[in-house]
Amino acid sequence: MTALLCRALRGFIAACAALALWQAAHAGTATQTRYPIVLVHGLFGFDSALGVDYFYGIPDALRRDGAKVYVAQVSAANSTEVRGEQLLAQVKTILALSGAAKVNLIGHSHGGPTARYVAGVAPQLVASVTSVGGVNRGSRVADIMRGVAPAGSVSEAAANTAAKALVSLINVASGGTSLPQMPTAALDSLTTAGAARFNQRFGAGVPSSGCGSGAELVNGVRYYSWTGTRTATNLLDLSDAPLALLGLVFGEANDGLVSACSSRLGKSLGDYSQNHLDEVNQLLGLRDWFATDPVTLYREHATRLKGLGL
Template identity: 30%
Template sequence: MNDKRIYFRIRNIIIFTLLMNMIFIFNIMKTKILCYIIGIIVLLLYLYINIIPLRLKKLNKRVCIMVSGYELIADSSLAVLIEIILYIFLLNTDNLTINSKEFIINGITAVCVLIIPVINGFMRMMFTSRNLGVVNRLLIVLLWWAPILNFIILNGCCKKVRYEYFYEQSKELRNDVRKENEVCRTRYPIVMVHGIFFRDWMFINYWGRIPKELMRNGAQIFYGKQQSSNAVCKSAQELKENILKIINDTGCEKVNIIAHSKGGLDSRYAISCLGLSKYVASLTTVNTPHRGCKYVDFLLDKAPDKFKNYVAKKYNRTFVKLGDKNPDFLAGVADLTLEKCSQFNIKVKDVEGVLYQSVTSKMKNMFSSGFPLNIGYILAKIFDGENDGLVEVSSAKWGNFLGTLTAGKKGISHGDMVDLTRQDIRGYDVCEFYVDLVRKLKEKGN
């Protein structure tokens, strides 16, 4: 805990304790005017604490509000302990001038004083934390009234928020240290290529917090901007056109491509079959099914044509409204089968002069992620083996393999690799992983 937070905590506990025990203070002090002055000052400070969030150096407003919420709950808990000790002391004092009625009124006042910062703190955490997730939010909303359970859930939420604060703080400290070095300023710009069923939207970034972190460390970032789902050859053509536009606009000679999921296949095709190789210095594929997915074959084979066409029609119609020109759900999925990927690898050969490298991850069980990756994990586990919820580990290996990432009890899912949920995972700093990845590209002269 830094010095500023220690100061705020001590200040808050003193104010809470004084306000909780104003009945006792009025009883003990003989000068009533002084009591009123103290009471007004303490009340104003109490309101200030509950309205104005902490201002912590170099941390953004969201994090400051979140930490303020955590502190309000933590400080209220400590104030409760102090109050219990105070009551035990007073009850064991022989010359006590406080009657039972005042004890009860003071106790009710103390409860009211503490309820406000607890609710306030919880609401701040609810609306600002990225780590809490939907499940924790639902649990506390549904079970706030349940004794013991509500404290267990609230304690779990506080731990997640505390970890998120330390994560954000350490990230800021790291960036301060290396700011001038621009460790991610590569020779060539970075083009980040999304996977299937997503688009490069202006307001919802497929890559989460990653691009911003890379840019803070000197990287020049662009996006693939291909449609959400289409045949690899068509997506590759769109990718090629966009990369040529980037080169024309910036004057750079080449680009470094970082591609996730099917985006890796789109990129390989554009490099090998569409003449893009002379404009690409490196291709890093992240959780890309280079050898296909067996369960995709199974699903396409077993699902009735009527059902497949219905889903495809709904998908295509939806994504046209979201910005795609002519998406093709079935064509995109079909190119992920074993047969199509086998044919793809025969046709699409690596080009000399382009650095090819890959990385993947794996989940540890079906509870490691939510829908649809939990279902995908089961299917991929049955047909393939260890997987990230969609892609089997061996299928993701291509070129220089950088390894299989996993962490904690849950592991790392297909979505976690691109910060899809914006949640921090113990043992895996997604932003730092990409900073290190790009730093090494820079060291290679790319």
């Protein structure tokens, strides 16, 4: 009996040692995708402002587990095409610096269509496009602000003045002062009509109708999306109140700025208890503590892309 126990103990110790060796060998590689990940900010966004990342805590979390991550900086407010050309130039620079053949683009909000533009004009440079709360079929909020929908439309002059003031503040804080800004062009791109015009040229992955998934693989590029469907998620988050008010204009599931149906692109990876800012772990990580951590979603997706050889 004693000899049997000893053999069992030695076997257990050997198994533990093998597991430890396997974990050591694979530590820090869970998100190590074949191609670099490029994060693309949305309307009025930035890469980092006053030391705070737009994608709060997300680049570091991905890098810790092996991913090579770049954060793009495009115009805070401009048309999808202008932002797309800026992103394309940055992608080419990233490829030159990294030696990679392609990139994985992950865009939030207006960053979704911006990434889709690059995949549309240069699919050979893009392995995947992932849209997080992306404005892929327009936003009712943009419709209202541009006066093409009822319920509180504001004048173009007032909208432009307020938007330019916000953009100026973002530029000073983030170092993007050299980039051209045109808030009304940005809003035009994000209206339902503007998104429809864009989709006529760059419709890969966009569902033809309804609220389902679109094509996952188009022209060698894989398309994915996820979104939030709550507007108020944390009492301490000052952004929740305005997002909750904006969410009332939709009449369907939304994150405060984009409806769940409009956000669909390629294979839908789910709807979560997040609002539009929670989707990038803002403000400063305040969110629904009982729901999925936004950072976890990015890590899981990087692991998914790795598993696909991307």
